[in-house]
Amino acid sequence: MKAPKDEGVPPAVTAGGAAAVAEPAPAPPRERRGRERLTPPSWLALTFLLPALVLLGFLVVYPIVYSVIRSLFDAPGDSFVGAENYTGVFQGRDNLIAVRNTAIWVVVAPTVVTIVGLLFAVLTERIRWSTMFKLVVFMPMAISFLASGVIFRLVYQQDPDKGVANAAMVAIHDTFAKDTSYPGAGPRGGDQPVRAEAGGVVTVDSFAAGQSALVPLVKVKPEYLPQDAEPAAQPPPAQPGQLSGTVWFDFTKGGGGEPNAPNAGESGLPGITVEAVRDGKVVATATTGADGTFTMAEVPDGTYTIRLPADNFTAAYRGAEWLGGTLITPAIIGSYLWVWAGFAMVLIAAGLAAIPRDALEAARVDGATEWQVFRRVTIPLLAPVLMVVLVTLTINVLKVFDLVYIIGGGDPNASVLALEMWVESFGGGNNQGAGSAIAVLLFVLVAPAMLFNVRRIRQERK
Amino acid sequence: MSTAEKAAKVPSEAGGENGAAGAPRRGLAARIVGRVGGGAAQVVLVLIALFWLVPTLGLLVASLRSNEDNAAGGWWNVFTEPAQLTVGSYSALLDKADFVDSFWNTVLITVPATLLVVAIASLAAYAFAWMEFPGRDWLFLVVVALLVVPVQVALIPVAKLYGAIEFGGFQMFGSVTGVVLFHVAFGLPFAIFLLRNFFAAIPRDLLEAARMDGGSEWTIFRRVIFPLGGPAIASLGIFQFLWVWNDLLVALVFADTEAQPMTKWLQSQMRQFTGNIDVLAPGAFLSLIVPLAVFFAFQRYFVQGVLAGSVK
Numbered sequence: 162m163k164a165p166k167d168e169g170v171p172p173a174v175t176a177g178g179a180a181a182v183a184e185p186a187p188a189p190p191r192e193r194r195g196r197e198r199l200t201p202p203s204w205l206a207l208t209f210l211l212p213a214l215v216l217l218g219f220l221v222v223y224p225i226v227y228s229v230i231r232s233l234f235d236a237p238g239d240s241f242v243g244a245e246n247y248t249g250v251f252q253g254r255d256n257l258i259a260v261r262n263t264a265i266w267v268v269v270a271p272t273v274v275t276i277v278g279l280l281f282a283v284l285t286e287r288i289r290w291s292t293m294f295k296l297v298v299f300m301p302m303a304i305s306f307l308a309s310g311v312i313f314r315l316v317y318q319q320d321p322d323k324g325v326a327n328a329a330m331v332a333i334h335d336t337f338a339k340d341t342s343y344p345g346a347g348p349r350g351g352d353q354p355v356r357a358e359a360g361g362v363v364t365v366d367s368f369a370a371g372q373s374a375l376v377p378l379v380k381v382k383p384e385y386l387p388q389d390a391e392p393a394a395q396p397p398p399a400q401p402g403q404l405s406g407t408v409w410f411d412f413t414k415g416g417g418g419e420p421n422a423p424n425a426g427e428s429g430l431p432g433i434t435v436e437a438v439r440d441g442k443v444v445a446t447a448t449t450g451a452d453g454t455f456t457m458a459e460v461p462d463g464t465y466t467i468r469l470p471a472d473n474f475t476a477a478y479r480g481a482e483w484l485g486g487t488l489i490t491p492a493i494i495g496s497y498l499w500v501w502a503g504f505a506m507v508l509i510a511a512g513l514a515a516i517p518r519d520a521l522e523a524a525r526v527d528g529a530t531e532w533q534v535f536r537r538v539t540i541p542l543l544a545p546v547l548m549v550v551l552v553t554l555t556i557n558v559l560k561v562f563d564l565v566y567i568i569g570g571g572d573p574n575a576s577v578l579a580l581e582m583w584v585e586s587f588g589g590g591n592n593q594g595a596g597s598a599i600a601v602l603l604f605v606l607v608a609p610a611m612l613f614n615v616r617r618i619r620q621e622r623k
Numbered sequence: 624m625s626t627a628e629k630a631a632k633v634p635s636e637a638g639g640e641n642g643a644a645g646a647p648r649r650g651l652a653a654r655i656v657g658r659v660g661g662g663a664a665q666v667v668l669v670l671i672a673l674f675w676l677v678p679t680l681g682l683l684v685a686s687l688r689s690n691e692d693n694a695a696g697g698w699w700n701v702f703t704e705p706a707q708l709t710v711g712s713y714s715a716l717l718d719k720a721d722f723v724d725s726f727w728n729t730v731l732i733t734v735p736a737t738l739l740v741v742a743i744a745s746l747a748a749y750a751f752a753w754m755e756f757p758g759r760d761w762l763f764l765v766v767v768a769l770l771v772v773p774v775q776v777a778l779i780p781v782a783k784l785y786g787a788i789e790f791g792g793f794q795m796f797g798s799v800t801g802v803v804l805f806h807v808a809f810g811l812p813f814a815i816f817l818l819r820n821f822f823a824a825i826p827r828d829l830l831e832a833a834r835m836d837g838g839s840e841w842t843i844f845r846r847v848i849f850p851l852g853g854p855a856i857a858s859l860g861i862f863q864f865l866w867v868w869n870d871l872l873v874a875l876v877f878a879d880t881e882a883q884p885m886t887k888w889l890q891s892q893m894r895q896f897t898g899n900i901d902v903l904a905p906g907a908f909l910s911l912i913v914p915l916a917v918f919f920a921f922q923r924y925f926v927q928g929v930l931a932g933s934v935k
Contacts, residue, residue, distance in 0.1 A: 305910060618767050
């Protein structure tokens with residue numbers, strides 16, 4: 162205990178911002194009796210503590226004990242079943258998925274959030290509007306998981322015309338990839354010059370260099386016909402060593418027209434990949450132009466069938482199935498990142514600001530590159546902060562309920578232990594024995610964090 | 624230092640800017656790389672900021688469109704057709720009595736839960752910081768240990784406990800009171816931890832002076848500690864407010880339909896997602912606008928709270 166200083170209150174004590182401190186009377190000379198009188202009796206301390214202790218005792222400590230005992234009894238709570246409820250957590254398909262998902266959450270979410278937070282904290286050191294940026298990224302921390310869940314249900318909507326995630330994915334995909342495709346299109350039924358094969362279309366006849374092929378297609382849906390499609394043209398005359406042809410929509414609006422010939426009023430199909438194939442090997446390829454014509458330069462001697470491979474007819478890219486079986490947990494973790502990245506960033510940024518400049522400068526003067534400074538000086542000095550962030554996030558992730566419940570919408574593929582606990586006990590499972598076992602399991606999983614905290618506090622005290 | 628580095632020092636000093644920033648000597652090339660790198664960081668950060676804003680913007684815009692428009696296409700269509708914007712969904716929602724009730728329930732739960740935590744925790748924190756009693760340090764470590772207890776562990780036992788409390792037509796289970804007390808209990812460890820650390824930093828002289836003046840502990844607590852603890856109490860209050868306002872799980876278990884807060888009401892509407900975006904989007908937005916306003920008004924305290932008690 163620090164010895165009390167001399168009389169008088171130093172003016173700096175109002176640093177807390179309080180104006181309410183009464184003017185300090187000069188302290189009387191210190192005596193033993195006065196010192197004793199200054200220490201309030203223990204019973205008074207207990208009255209100050211009483212409300213907190215009562216609430217903590219009844220609503221936090223007692224429940225822990227009760228849950229442990231309850232977890233050893235069956236669903237109605239009548240008969241003792243030992244560890245059965247605990248082994249039950251690891252049995253059955255839904256339970257195992259919940260265990261697996263919880264493991265994924267605990268391993269992935271804290272790490273990703275911490276790395277992203279570190280990245281943001283480092284990047285914001287270089288800009289002037291860092292306060293603004295931090296405010297924006299930190300903002301979701303104030304929003305409930307329920308509202309975040311609704312927000313991300315909207316973001317993850319499957320239809321790229323509604324969900325912004327898929328809209329963005331489709332936009333990016335279409336910028337870089339071939340986007341003309343004619344789902345559903347194919348040859349006319351019956352005896353025709355072309356036939357369907359393995360999802361694509363091939364010509365029945367074979368063609369040699371110097372010849373032209375006609376590839377009529379029907380069943381082209383108007384919405385997939387590109388704006389720039391022009392009326393179908395006759396194949397350009399093929400020079401020796403070349404192969405040419407036309408791929409077109411063999412359908413005349415209003416009827417009429419001769420089948421299997423590019424008549425007036427019929428549209429070319431641009432953007433189709435055409436291959437010349439012999440013995441299953443592709444020897445030349447071309448892409449159709451706006452009027453549906455193509456020319457393959459330099460085709461070796463021999464005869465070939467013309468093939469339009471299947472990717473001309475696959476459905477257009479529609480984005481990812483975010484809330485489907487495989488992606489649902491990563492998708493929910495993504496929304497968790499959106500909520501918690503600001504937390505990691507703010508804590509790490511405070512840690513960064515506390516790093517002594519001298520240490521960094523010394524390393525730079527010694528000729529270290531920026532990356533070396535970051536890797537060898539900044540990160541080790543940040544380690545305690547990173548540890549606190551990771552531990553906090555891990556505890557939080559184990560308890561994550563609302564996000565999974567709202568975005569997962571009851572899909573067992575998304576379930577985690579914290580949700581399973583609620584479902585078993587209150588959400589229709591009607592088995593509070595099993596629910597208690599899951600709750601105790603969660604408690605045991607956070608126990609290391611408990612010890613971490615207690616040790617940290619004891620060290621700080623010393 | 625090599626001669627090459629000495630030579631490099633001259634232009635860097637002439638440049639002035641580096642010297643002012645206290646950066647070590649760097650060559651011209653390094654400075655250009657730094658500038659370009661800085662520019663790239665700017666662009667990346669602008670994109671990230673947009674990325675962070677778009678989901679909430681999407682909710683806001685969706686809440687301002689009719690159900691038909693939302694079913695027909697994405698919210699970004701308003702950029703080409705601003706005429707789609709309407710407050711129709713909001714006025715329809717505010718006409719629903721059960722939604723309005725749930726809003727008031729949220730207030731009725733959040734305000735007492737926040738005030739009680741502040742009051743009870745500051746009393747306890749004062750005792751931990753400035754009073755002496757046997758087992759003080761040990762008891763405080765218990766409180767620290769309780770910081771991370773998951774609420775899940777208390778749901779079943781407290782439900783049973785509340786079920787047994789019944790008198791004069793009042794039932795604890797399902798009531799606002801039950802929800803409030805649960806939130807207070809689970810808010811206490813963090814609150815006591817945060818406030819004790821703050822109170823303990825108050826200069827000893829100040830307290831002893833007040834004690835020697837003959838002030839009772841109660842007076843000292845009220846007149847000295849509580850006012851001095853202002854910033855910490857503000858942080859705690861905001862934290863607790865947001866935590867309780869945003870809770871779903873506790874309400875789901877302990878609040879019946881009469882006492883349900885907004886979160887529980889909205890959750891009950893989730894089942895027909897996409898069919899009722901006109902209810903969910905404005906509802907979710909109304910539920911987040913209050914915490915957001917609190918956050919922007921008091922973000923300094925909020926950030927301090929996060930920094931002070933990061934383990935919860």
